[in-house]
Amino acid sequence: MATKGLYYTPPGTDGTDHAFRQRVAPQYALSALNKSRLKYCIFFHYLLFFAMLAKLSADILDKLDIFILEIEELSIPQPLWWEYIWCISLLLSFLGLTAIKENRVSIMKQYVSGLCLFGFLPLFYAIIYYFGDVWTYLTSDDEDELEDIHIWQGYPYGLLWYAFILLALQVHTFSVYFAWNLITAWSKGAKKS
Structure with missing residues (x-):
């Protein structure tokens, strides 16, 4: 390609065309930001689940009739029903990830x-339950x-x-906040199109 000198810049590429460039609609920028943040929250949810699973491991191994001396020596207290119910919340992360992938308001x-x-x-x-103690x-x-x-x-x-x-x-609160922002952004995008 021929140029008109050593430092020639073609018109329109020197930054003066900024007023004519396309911009991303705010709801799409908000959607991308909140998708990323919700994925981080789901990652921290997984970390908390593994901590809970470590606590529940003694009870799970007892129910499976598996004896590991090192775990038994820790004398981990018996779990309460709320611990198992909280673990169900991890399965919901698959719903959240599917909604992120497909931009589906109903799944979110x-x-x-x-x-x-x-x-x-x-x-x-x-x-x-633990407030008194x-x-x-x-x-x-x-x-x-x-x-x-x-005492343990x-x-x-x-x-x-x-x-x-x-x-x-904290993880659940931020997850709900980012998910709600996504619902709002996707609803605005659906109304405009």
Whole structure:
């Protein structure tokens, strides 16, 4: 290609044509951003699930009649029903990922409602269930009252659960927020087209 000198720049390529360039519609930019963020939240949900699975491993192995001495020596407390119900919330991540892939509002709404049912409700139950032990541990100076608290590996069991619950509530809250932003963006895109 022939040029008109050493430093020749063709017209329109020097940045002066910026007013005529196409722009991405705001709902599509918002959709791309929230898709990425929701995928990160689902990844952290998987990490929390593996932590819960490690806690449930002793009970699962007992039900399968598998004996591993190292796990039995940890004397992990028996799980409550809310722990297994919370694990169901991981299956909902497949709904969320499918909705992200296909931009489907109805599937994303199912993901949000399922996350509220199987993610938030078991966690709220656990907050109420362990509140007495946590409150006693944090406010009591009497050794006799502290003896009534369930201790595991030298740590108050309810306080350990509260740490898990705090992380899980953050992940679920952000997941619902980003999913709702996607529902809003996709609904706007559907109305315009």
